[in-house]
Amino acid sequence: xxxxxxKEHQKIFYQEIGCIFCPVLEDMVHFTSYGFNHLVSxxxxxxxxxxxxxxxxxxxTFAPQVVANSTEIVTTRxxxxxxxxxxxxxxxxxxxxxxxxxxxxxxxxxxxxxxNYQFLSVMPHTRKxxxxxxxxxxx
Numbered sequence: 001x002x003x004x005x006x007k008e009h010q011k012i013f014y015q016e017i018g019c020i021f022c023p024v025l026e027d028m029v030h031f032t033s034y035g036f037n038h039l040v041s042x043x044x045x046x047x048x049x050x051x052x053x054x055x056x057x058x059x060x061t062f063a064p065q066v067v068a069n070s071t072e073i074v075t076t077r078x079x080x081x082x083x084x085x086x087x088x089x090x091x092x093x094x095x096x097x098x099x100x101x102x103x104x105x106x107x108x109x110x111x112x113x114x115x116n117y118q119f120l121s122v123m124p125h126t127r128k129x130x131x132x133x134x135x136x137x138x139x
Contacts, residue, residue, distance in 0.1 A: 003050055003053060003054060006053075006054065006057050006058075007040060007053075007057065010057045010060050010061075011036060013060065013061070014031060014035075014036050014060060017031040017063075017064055018030075018031060019031060020064055020067045020068050021068065022067045022068070022070060022095070022109070022117070023068075023069070023070070023071060024070050024071050024072065024073055024095055025093070025095075025109070025117055027116075027117055028116065028117065029067050029109055029116075029117045029118065029119055030116050030117065030118045030119070031063075031118070031119045032118050032119070034118060034120075035118060035119035035120050035121070038120055038121055039053070039056040039057060039060065039121060039122075040053050040056070040057070055123065055124075056121065056122060056123060059105060059122040059123055059124065060122055062099045062103075062105045062122065063105070063107055063119065063122040065097065065099050065105075066095060066096070066097040066099065066105045066106070066107045066122070067095070067107055067109075067119070069097050070095040070096060070097045070107070071097075072095065072096055072097075073093050073094065073095055074094045074095065074096050074106065074125070075092075075093065075094035076091065076092070076093055076094075077091070077092045077093075078090070078091050078092075079092075081112070083112065088112050088113045089112075089113060090110060090111070090112050090113075091110070091111045092108055092109070092110050092120065093108070093109045093110075093111075093117075094106050094107070094108055094109075095107050095109065096125045103124070104124070104125040105122060105123070105124060105125060106122070106123055106124070106125035107119065107121070107122050108120040108121040108122070108123075
């Protein structure tokens with residue numbers, strides 16, 4: 001599937017998600033436009049490489065399942081970001097779930113200040129930080 005068609009198809013899917021209760025966070029996770037834009041663009045708004053976009057967009061299919069069923073937080077990162085001229089605390093959490101036998105997906109969730117948890121990214125969960133030899137999961 002070409003990248004333009006994949007983006008259009010997955011954007012429709014993404015917009016239908018809305019928000020999902022996450023048992024490990026005991027709260028709702030909101031799927032906002034911020035999260036979808038993060039899948040296709042870097043934080044500086046430059047587009048990601050086509051291969052990286054395809055990987056994240058294919059993995060997006062599994063994101064609702066991971067959020068709804070995850071029971072484990074594997075990473076927690078706390079930072080501060082300047083948002084609209086004010087410094088805010090940001091927490092990013094990585095949660096995982098085995099969506100199929102042998103296929104473990106990781107979802108990154110972000111919470112800015114006292115705001116809601118929001119979806120940020122999805123990817124295969126591997127022990128190596130950069131495993132470029134992996135193929136896209138079957139959708």
